[in-house]
Amino acid sequence: MTCEDFQLRLTAFSLGELEQDEVSDARDHVATCDNCASQLLLDRQLTALLRASAVPAPQETTAAVLAAVRAEAGAGRLAPSPRQPARRRHWLALAAAVLAAAAVLAAALLVVPAPDPGSPLSAAWSSYHARGQDGLGTPTEAEADRLFAVLGPDSRTPDLAAFGLAKDGWEARDLAGHLAAVAEYRDPDGGRVTLMRWRGDLPRVARGTEGGELAAYTWGRHTSYWWEADGLVWCLVGTIDQKRLYGIAEHLGGESSPATAG
Amino acid sequence: MDLEGFEAATVPHMNALYDAALRLAGDQATAQDLTQETYLRALRSFGTFTPGTNSRAWLLRIQYNLFCTQYRRGRRMPLVWLDEGEADPALELPSAEPGPEEQTVRELDREAVRRAIARLPEDFRMAVTLVDIHGLSCAEAATVMGVPRGTILSRLHRARRRLEAMLLPELGRVQADDL
Numbered sequence: 001m002t003c004e005d006f007q008l009r010l011t012a013f014s015l016g017e018l019e020q021d022e023v024s025d026a027r028d029h030v031a032t033c034d035n036c037a038s039q040l041l042l043d044r045q046l047t048a049l050l051r052a053s054a055v056p057a058p059q060e061t062t063a064a065v066l067a068a069v070r071a072e073a074g075a076g077r078l079a080p081s082p083r084q085p086a087r088r089r090h091w092l093a094l095a096a097a098v099l100a101a102a103a104v105l106a107a108a109l110l111v112v113p114a115p116d117p118g119s120p121l122s123a124a125w126s127s128y129h130a131r132g133q134d135g136l137g138t139p140t141e142a143e144a145d146r147l148f149a150v151l152g153p154d155s156r157t158p159d160l161a162a163f164g165l166a167k168d169g170w171e172a173r174d175l176a177g178h179l180a181a182v183a184e185y186r187d188p189d190g191g192r193v194t195l196m197r198w199r200g201d202l203p204r205v206a207r208g209t210e211g212g213e214l215a216a217y218t219w220g221r222h223t224s225y226w227w228e229a230d231g232l233v234w235c236l237v238g239t240i241d242q243k244r245l246y247g248i249a250e251h252l253g254g255e256s257s258p259a260t261a262g
Numbered sequence: 263m264d265l266e267g268f269e270a271a272t273v274p275h276m277n278a279l280y281d282a283a284l285r286l287a288g289d290q291a292t293a294q295d296l297t298q299e300t301y302l303r304a305l306r307s308f309g310t311f312t313p314g315t316n317s318r319a320w321l322l323r324i325q326y327n328l329f330c331t332q333y334r335r336g337r338r339m340p341l342v343w344l345d346e347g348e349a350d351p352a353l354e355l356p357s358a359e360p361g362p363e364e365q366t367v368r369e370l371d372r373e374a375v376r377r378a379i380a381r382l383p384e385d386f387r388m389a390v391t392l393v394d395i396h397g398l399s400c401a402e403a404a405t406v407m408g409v410p411r412g413t414i415l416s417r418l419h420r421a422r423r424r425l426e427a428m429l430l431p432e433l434g435r436v437q438a439d440d441l
Contacts, residue, residue: 011419015393017400046426050394053375057280061294065276065301066269072302073265 001029006036014043120200123175124224124235127182128194136169136184143172147181154197154232157183163248165193178233185238193238193245195252202228225249268308272301275318278396279325285379285391286329299332300325319402322392326406378428386421389414394422 001022006029012018013026030037057065139147147155157170165185173182173196180198187193202215215226224237225246236249279300284293303324304311311320379387385407392403393414400418404411 008419011422012400012415015400015418017415042426043422046422046429047394049371049375049429050379050390050425053372053379054277054395055281055284055376056277057297058290058294061280061297062276064294065298066273068298069269069301069305070265072305073268 001025003029003033003036006030006033007039010036010039010043014040014047120176120178120180120198120233123178124180124196124237127173127175127180127196128224128237136171136182138169139172147172147179150179150199151181151197151232152230154230155181157181158195158252160185160193160248163244163251164188165191165248168192187240191238191240193236193240193248196235197232199231200233202226202233227253229253264308268305271308271311271313271317272304272321275321276301278318279321282322282388282391282396283325283329285387286326286384288380296325296329300328303328316398316402318396319398319406322396322398323406326388375425375429378425381428382421382424386417386424389417390421390425393418 006013006026009018009022009026013023018026030040144155157167159167164187166187168184168186170181170183173180175196175198178198178200180196183195185193185195223242223245224235226236227234227249234252236245236252238245276297280293280297283296283300284290287293287296300321304321307324311317379390382390388407389403392398392406393400398406400411400414403414407414
């Protein structure tokens with residue numbers, strides 16, 4: 001084998017991919033050629049460097065991927081892992097509902113009749129849509145007392161500073177005959193989030209998939225998340241990234257669930 | 263479908279999937295999205311996976327197909343071709359002088375290597391990622407990328423010569439026990 005022959009086969013030889021009948025020729029050549037032996041050493045040093053450059057997945061990536069997989073598996077009615085704690089299973093079911101809902105809602109929108117204009121869903125959308133014109137302020141003391149009397153502690157505006165959102169007003173609104181607490185948030189980039197809560201049942205089109213506890217519903221280009229806890233309907237909608245919005249819904253849903261509600 | 267079986271077959275390879283995604287996509291957020299979407303697609307098609315075969319190669323193939331069909335158009339990392347022997351002023355390799363903190367130097371080495379790999383053409387970069395970094399055989403990498411095995415070998419050969427030219431200072435510091 002000449003030096004030129006060896007150089008052409010260097011990578012395959014170094015990786016152990018050289019055809020068997022050529023391996024002994026290559027070894028014989030390296031044994032007698034300092035230049036090619038040096039080149040082989042350099043090639044193996046390069047392999048060591050390359051292998052050491054691997055970047056491990058961040059913990060949050062691993063957690064997010066596993067959560068998505070388990071949610072997807074849940075949506076496909078797989079048996080959950082017996083090692084998963086009950087609390088986790090609850091949220092996996094929520095995540096599964098969201099994923100499944102996201103997958104089917106586009107189609108559902110084609111077959112589900114438009115919401116009754118007099119329904120809380122339509123009223124909620126109108127309330128959200130109207131925000132650009134009239135804004136929110138602060139309820140009067142009497143309105144705040146009435147909201148607390150009807151909705152209980154969940155009438156308070158949750159703190160979402162951990163999600164980079166600042167409170168931007170709240171008020172009482174009548175949503176198709178339902179007294180609702182409506183809160184607005186803003187993020188530094190101008191993103192907007194609206195949270196609405198009232199006592200009642202989830203609107204039919206927002207019930208999500210069978211067994212789901214958190215539903216996604218699309219309003220034009222806006223995705224809203226809906227859930228029910230302790231007889232209250234919660235609706236979260238905004239212009240921020242959907243994943244972020246879902247994270248907030250999951251957070252609020254956890255706080256408003258019977259296990260944690262004060 | 264068996265979730266535990268799926269996780270047992272695939273979760274040990276998540277580091278490799280993320281690393282490959284990062285090298286393909288060029289940023290962490292897209293790498294996470296690509297990794298997650300790969301796992302979801304793999305879950306949906308787990309019934310077609312043959313137990314006992316290389317699940318890492320199977321996952322990487324799903325990921326590469328996904329990248330080519332859905333992520334490539336929107337990626338932010340430009341393709342950069344370096345001619346043989348061309349000096350690149352943007353590639354700031356760390357000093358060849360050994361520093362007092364060996365670990366720091368090693369991390370600089372790794373960063374230099376990552377940047378050098380990132381500057382390879384995509385096909386070369388993927389071949390290096392699959393074979394050199396994540397240990398697939400050339401035949402497995404050929405299956406992942408949908409090209410003949412000889413093409414993988416050719417890409418690897420050319421990629422390694424470019425990397426050698428870019429990484430000569432680091433190559434001088436590799437210890438015998440690294441080999």
